[in-house]
Amino acid sequence: MAPTHRWIKPEVYPLIAAMTFVAGMCVFSLTRNVLINPAVRINKADRATAVLENEEEGKKYTHHSLRNFLRNRPPQIMPSINNFFSENQKD
Known part of the structure; x- marks a missing residue:
């Protein structure tokens, strides 16, 4: 059996995928904060101004569409599965 001289082994692909996802999240967060955050000047x-009068802009930043969508949802990831396992089962 000849030795394989691969630069990246297939076992590393999940780690690369996870690190790429996390790096993408970091880039998204930093870009969002630099471009949209009212506290970043x-x-x-x-x-030069000590206090910015941007209360309306701050509310718009903190109450974005995803937060408005999730506001009235239950704080569970899978409520149907949680309810299935947490309710008393009738035998």
């Missing part, structure tokens, strides 16, 4: 004029 990039230009010099905003940095």
Whole structure:
């Protein structure tokens, strides 16, 4: 049996996929905060002001569409399975 000289072994693919996903989440979060967060001040004029009057912009940032969608949902990932296993079973 000849030795395989692969640069990346197939066993490493799940780890690469997980790390790519996490790195993508980090890039998304950092980009969102830099571009949309009202507390981040990039230009010099905003940095010069001590207090920004942007309460409306802050509310818009914190109450985004995903949070509004999840607001009235139960705080469970799989409520039907949780209810199935937590309710008393009739024998």
